[in-house]
Amino acid sequence: xxxxxxxxxxxxxxxxxxxxxxxxxxxxxxxxxxxxxxxxxxxxxxxxxxxxxxxxxxxxxxxxxxxxxxxxxxxxxxxxxxxxxxxxxxxxxxxxxxxxxxxxxxxxxxxxxxxxxxxxxxxxxxxxxxxxxxxxxxxxxxxxxxxxxxxxxxxxxxxxxxxxxxxxxxxxxxxxxxxxxxxxxxxxxxxxxxxxxxxxxxxxxxxxxxxxxxxxxxxxxxxxxxxxxxxxxxxxxxxxxxxxxxxxxxxxxxxxxxxxxxxxxxxxxxxxxxxxxxxxxxxxxxxxxxxxxxxxxxxxxxxxxxxxxxxxxxxxxxxxxxxxxxxx
Amino acid sequence: xxxxxxxxxxxxxxxxxxxxxxxxxxxxxxxxxxxxxxxxxxxxxxxxxxxxxxxxxxxxxxxxxxxxxxxxxxxxxxxxxxxxxxxxxxxxxxxxxxxxxxxxxxxxxxxxxxxxxxxxxxxxxxxxxxxxxxxxxxxxxxxxxxxxxxxxxxxxxxxxxxxxxxxxxxxxxxxxxxxxxxxxxxxxxxxxxxxxxxxxxxxxxxxxxxxxxxxxxxxxxxxxxxxxxxxxxxxxxxxxxxxxxxxxxxxxxxxxxxxxxxxxxxxxxxxxxxxxxxxxxxxxxxxxxxxxxxxxxxxxxxxxxxxxxxxxxxxxxxxxxxxxxxxxxxxxxxxxxxxxxxxxxxxxxxxxxxxxxxxxxxxxxxxxxxxxxxxxxxxxxxxxxxxxxxxxxxxxxxxxxxxxxxxxxxxxxxxxxxxxxxxxxxxxxxxxxxxxxxxxxxxxxxxxxxxxxxxxxxxxxxxxxxxxxxxxxxxxxxxxxxxxxxxxxxxxxx
Numbered sequence: 001x002x003x004x005x006x007x008x009x010x011x012x013x014x015x016x017x018x019x020x021x022x023x024x025x026x027x028x029x030x031x032x033x034x035x036x037x038x039x040x041x042x043x044x045x046x047x048x049x050x051x052x053x054x055x056x057x058x059x060x061x062x063x064x065x066x067x068x069x070x071x072x073x074x075x076x077x078x079x080x081x082x083x084x085x086x087x088x089x090x091x092x093x094x095x096x097x098x099x100x101x102x103x104x105x106x107x108x109x110x111x112x113x114x115x116x117x118x119x120x121x122x123x124x125x126x127x128x129x130x131x132x133x134x135x136x137x138x139x140x141x142x143x144x145x146x147x148x149x150x151x152x153x154x155x156x157x158x159x160x161x162x163x164x165x166x167x168x169x170x171x172x173x174x175x176x177x178x179x180x181x182x183x184x185x186x187x188x189x190x191x192x193x194x195x196x197x198x199x200x201x202x203x204x205x206x207x208x209x210x211x212x213x214x215x216x217x218x219x220x221x222x223x224x225x226x227x228x229x230x231x232x233x234x235x236x237x238x239x240x241x242x243x244x245x246x247x248x249x250x251x252x253x254x255x256x257x258x259x260x261x262x263x264x265x266x267x268x269x270x271x272x273x274x275x276x277x278x279x280x281x282x283x284x285x286x287x288x289x290x291x292x293x294x295x296x297x298x299x300x301x302x303x304x305x306x307x308x309x310x311x312x313x314x315x316x317x318x319x320x321x322x323x324x325x326x327x328x
Numbered sequence: 329x330x331x332x333x334x335x336x337x338x339x340x341x342x343x344x345x346x347x348x349x350x351x352x353x354x355x356x357x358x359x360x361x362x363x364x365x366x367x368x369x370x371x372x373x374x375x376x377x378x379x380x381x382x383x384x385x386x387x388x389x390x391x392x393x394x395x396x397x398x399x400x401x402x403x404x405x406x407x408x409x410x411x412x413x414x415x416x417x418x419x420x421x422x423x424x425x426x427x428x429x430x431x432x433x434x435x436x437x438x439x440x441x442x443x444x445x446x447x448x449x450x451x452x453x454x455x456x457x458x459x460x461x462x463x464x465x466x467x468x469x470x471x472x473x474x475x476x477x478x479x480x481x482x483x484x485x486x487x488x489x490x491x492x493x494x495x496x497x498x499x500x501x502x503x504x505x506x507x508x509x510x511x512x513x514x515x516x517x518x519x520x521x522x523x524x525x526x527x528x529x530x531x532x533x534x535x536x537x538x539x540x541x542x543x544x545x546x547x548x549x550x551x552x553x554x555x556x557x558x559x560x561x562x563x564x565x566x567x568x569x570x571x572x573x574x575x576x577x578x579x580x581x582x583x584x585x586x587x588x589x590x591x592x593x594x595x596x597x598x599x600x601x602x603x604x605x606x607x608x609x610x611x612x613x614x615x616x617x618x619x620x621x622x623x624x625x626x627x628x629x630x631x632x633x634x635x636x637x638x639x640x641x642x643x644x645x646x647x648x649x650x651x652x653x654x655x656x657x658x659x660x661x662x663x664x665x666x667x668x669x670x671x672x673x674x675x676x677x678x679x680x681x682x683x684x685x686x687x688x689x690x691x692x693x694x695x696x697x698x699x700x701x702x703x704x705x706x707x708x709x710x711x712x713x714x715x716x717x718x719x720x721x722x723x724x725x726x727x728x729x730x731x732x733x734x735x736x737x738x739x740x741x742x743x744x745x746x747x748x749x750x751x752x753x754x755x756x757x758x759x760x761x762x763x764x765x766x767x768x769x770x771x772x773x774x775x776x777x778x779x780x781x782x783x784x785x786x787x788x789x790x791x792x793x794x795x796x797x798x799x800x801x802x803x804x805x806x807x808x809x810x811x812x813x814x815x816x817x818x819x820x821x822x
Contacts, residue, residue, distance in 0.1 A: 194693045205674035214657030
């Protein structure tokens with residue numbers, strides 16, 4: 001900042017601009033969500049039905065669980081590209097342990113996810129390697145582990161209590177949806193009401209400021225990646241139950257949908273700001289986009305193009321250009 | 329060309345930076361603008377150069393109305409400004425620094441830069457102001473004064489008719505200032521109208537044809553060369569009543585026997601070479617010195633941001649060896665950094681979130697929201713923070729208020745020792761008084777304050793003792809019963 005009396009003036013001008021931009025940013029996810037629902041409802045009579053709503057909930061469960069954890073990581077200014085591989089790894093753990101442990105197979109899956117996240121966090125926070133590079137590496141390495149153990153063949157799940165608990169329905173409501181709802185509530189509370197949640201935003205809003213103010217920034221980063229790993233473990237469990245198996249390809253490319261959910265939900269990749277409710281909307285937007293286009297019979301390749309456009313559009317609206325200064 | 333700025337008014341929020349100030353520049357004459365820090369000098373220059381708009385007033389160039397909306401417009405009208413901060417890009421060489429935004433002009437066929445022509449032209453400009461700088465010299469060989477001269481050369485390369493030169497923050501040494509003064513002197517021969525802000529009163533007396541004095545944003549007077557003595561200028565500038573008034577009254581203070589913090593031969597390679605220093609309970613220890621003299625490094629060591637290579641520190645009778653700032657805050661040492669927007673505050677955070685950041689009240693893992701509200705309700709009025717509510721983001725606050733928020737953050741941590749790095753940098757006079765008052769109150773409550781400041785009157789006006797650092801060593805400690813002048817302090821800085 002300059003050392004002169006002009007500072008206040010510049011700041012107040014910025015804040016006005018920011019306020020105006022802020023309102024559009026704040027409402028963007030909900031506007032997009034409602035618009036998409038309206039378009040698909042107009043195009044397909046099956047879209048706005050209870051049954052389809054439940055399908056969307058089921059489909060969104062895995063994406064949403066991982067995206068909630070990713071929100072913390074991105075708000076703190078980092079990124080995790082390895083989530084798809086962690087989901088595959090934990091789905092494999094759930095599939096292997098389901099035979100003997102039944103429902104409790106979720107515990108080894110969660111544990112392995114936590115460890116995978118912890119490893120990411122340790123290399124990033126303690127080893128001071130950029131999170132992008134760390135998780136690009138573990139994206140490949142964790143997937144390698146899955147391939148090594150499965151030799152490429154799927155591990156099927158036949159344990160009925162496991163399948164019933166994680167993929168079944170009660171009164172037509174998918175259990176996965178209920179589980180995700182509970183997770184979302186917990187994550188919302190952590191983000192908005194705990195010291196840790198405040199620290200996550202502090203680290204993303206100004207890492208240097210946070211360090212100088214005596215926050216344990218390394219610990220925040222470590223916890224972030226570990227929590228995301230745990231959530232990947234839960235997501236892997238849900239995913240394995242949904243497809244009755246763990247496959248070597250499971251979760252491939254998931255990181256892109258996850259990052260898209262977070263960003264479309266109004267959390268910019270620059271960190272510092274963002275919200276849990278935005279990510280929930282973002283995950284539903286991404287899911288509905290696929291669900292609705294499938295229902296309309298849109299060519300899957302075209303679907304990718306549309307998704308790409310939506311992602312760029314979301315960044316275009318939500319990015320705070322004043323804060324970054326230089327766009328790289 | 330003649331630049332007239334008449335009855336200029338400018339406010340930043342509630343702060344009146346300029347009230348009814350007039351300033352006239354004549355071609356071929358050097359017109360000095362003097363006044364204390366915060367008197368409004370830089371603001372006036374920025375208005376003249378189109379960097380910020382005025383609220384009220386009238387400007388003309390050669391009699392024609394002049395109202396630049398940007399610095400580019402001002403430049404096109406022939407008005408150039410050299411900022412108080414050094415704006416030389418260290419990764420470019422001398423000629424590139426002068427012509428960086430007009431390199432195309434020197435592009436040959438295929439867009440390849442014609443270096444020879446570029447360098448010749450740069451050298452011509454440098455020689456025309458008697459700079460004594462060769463374009464072949466590496467940038468790193470230039471001292472502060474010659475860097476400033478290089479900036480003058482860059483401003484001249486736009487062929488301005490009016491040149492505004494602000495060197496008010498840099499403490500140039502007598503030798504460094506000579507090069508700059510020679511350059512400014514030669515501008516007269518170019519028939520350029522020069523406006524000049526400097527703190528070097530002795531030299532100004534010799535150089536300037538005319539002097540305008542500002543005090544607290546108001547016009548004090550306009551004088552011809554030789555009309556006033558140095559002392560008279562200083563008196564008008566400071567205005568005994570007001571100038572001293574902003575600092576707390578001198579107090580009876582006798583340090584206790586036992587220091588609470590002891591530094592013994594603390595060294596950081598390239599920055600600190602064996603610092604021995606004691607800090608006593610309830611005192612304000614001022615730290616003076618040139619930039620890079622070791623003051624910043626000393627605060628970084630105390631804050632745990634930089635680990636000393638050797639030496640010991642003791643807090644009371646325990647060894648103090650912070651591995652990171654977390655340890656410093658835990659040991660009761662709070663730190664107010666030098667750059668509030670980059671190091672002190674999270675701008676997206678609300679006033680409340682920033683204030684409690686170093687001491688978030690908790691109930692287990694949860695934030696104790698009721699306690700947080702109570703803390704903020706206590707801090708905001710005691711620091712006179714002006715904000716609509718504690719929940720507005722800090723982007724909505726003025727510089728002075730932002731600095732009070734950073735100070736509030738430190739106070740919220742209830743420290744035993746408070747480290748301040750230029751606590752009033754870029755802060756208006758009103759807020760400065762509040763901050764000084766707060767520092768004194770904390771000291772009276774038993775908090776020990778270490779205040780690093782580049783502002784000498786501030787250092788003298790607030791400190792019980794003053795330690796001067798020079799090239800990483802303590803060159804002098806002025807005790808609580810000594811009252812050094814600015815000149816005395818500077819003599820130990822250089």
